[in-house]
Amino acid sequence: MSFFERLKTAASAEWRAYTGHPFTDAMADGSLPEAAFRHYLVQDYLFLIEFARAYALAIYKSPSLADMRESAAGLSAILDVEMDLHIKLCAGWGLSPGDLERAPPAVEMLAYTRYVLDAGMRGDLLALKVALAPCVIGYAEIATRLASRPGARAATNPYSVWISEYAGALYQEVAANARAQLERLASRYATPAREAELIAIFREATRLEADFWEMGWRARP
Numbered sequence: 416m417s418f419f420e421r422l423k424t425a426a427s428a429e430w431r432a433y434t435g436h437p438f439t440d441a442m443a444d445g446s447l448p449e450a451a452f453r454h455y456l457v458q459d460y461l462f463l464i465e466f467a468r469a470y471a472l473a474i475y476k477s478p479s480l481a482d483m484r485e486s487a488a489g490l491s492a493i494l495d496v497e498m499d500l501h502i503k504l505c506a507g508w509g510l511s512p513g514d515l516e517r518a519p520p521a522v523e524m525l526a527y528t529r530y531v532l533d534a535g536m537r538g539d540l541l542a543l544k545v546a547l548a549p550c551v552i553g554y555a556e557i558a559t560r561l562a563s564r565p566g567a568r569a570a571t572n573p574y575s576v577w578i579s580e581y582a583g584a585l586y587q588e589v590a591a592n593a594r595a596q597l598e599r600l601a602s603r604y605a606t607p608a609r610e611a612e613l614i615a616i617f618r619e620a621t622r623l624e625a626d627f628w629e630m631g632w633r634a635r636p
C-alpha cells in the first residue's frame with residue numbers, strides 16, 4: 416500500500432467526513448445556498464494566502480533543489496491560478512480582491528492554517544507535506560466525484576465553474592504531482608517510528624478540512 420493510502424486508511428473516518436461533507440453534495444446538485452458558498456469562498460481566499468505561506472515554508476524546508484522546485488510550482492499554482500477562480504467568482508458579487516483581503520478571518524480558517532504552518536515549522540519537509548496533503552489531494556478527489564454526478568457541470572448549476580476548475584486537468588496534475596512528491600519524501604524520510612506522528616498530523620489536517628466545509632454549511636440562511 417502506498418504511503419498516502421496508509422494515511423487515508425488510518426484516518427478513514429475523518430477522510431470520509433471531509434470528502435463526503437454535505438456541503439460538497441449540495442454543490443454538485445446546485446442546492447447549496449449562495450450565502451453559504453460565498454462565506455466559504457471568501458474564507459477560502461484568506462486560506463489560500465496562508466497556504467501560499469506554507470508552500471513558501473516548504474521551499475525553505477526543502478533538502479534538495481528538486482524539492483524546492485516542486486514547492487515553488489505549488490506556490491505558483493495557488494498564487495497564479497487557484498486564486499484567480501476566487502477573484503473571478505467574487506467579482507460577480509461585487510467583491511474586489513481588496514475586499515477579500517480585508518474580510519474578518521473565521522476561526523476555522525485560522526485554526527487550519529495555523530495548524531499546518533505550525534506542523535511545518537516544527538517538523539521537516541515530510542511532516543509539512545503530510546499536513547498539506549488533505550488540501551490539494553482531497554480537493555482533486557472531491558471534485559472528481561462531484562463532476563461525475565449528472566448535471567454537476569451543467570451551465571444551470573451555479574457551482575459548475577468551481578467543480579470544473581478542481582476536476583480539470585490542471586488541478587488534477589497539481590494534485591498528482593503533490594502525491595508523487597509525498598511518496599518520494601516518504602520513501603526517504605518516513606520510518607516506522609515516525610508513522611504514528613505522521614498519521615496524527617494527517618488526521619488533524621483532515622479534521623480541520625471537514626470543519627472548513629462545516630463553517631460554510633453553517634452559513635446557510
Ligand SMILES: Cc1ncc(CO)c(N)n1
Binds near residue numbers: 459497549554624
Ligand atoms: C480549505 C481548502 N482546502 C483545500 C483547498 C484546495 O487548494 C482549498 N482551496 N481550500
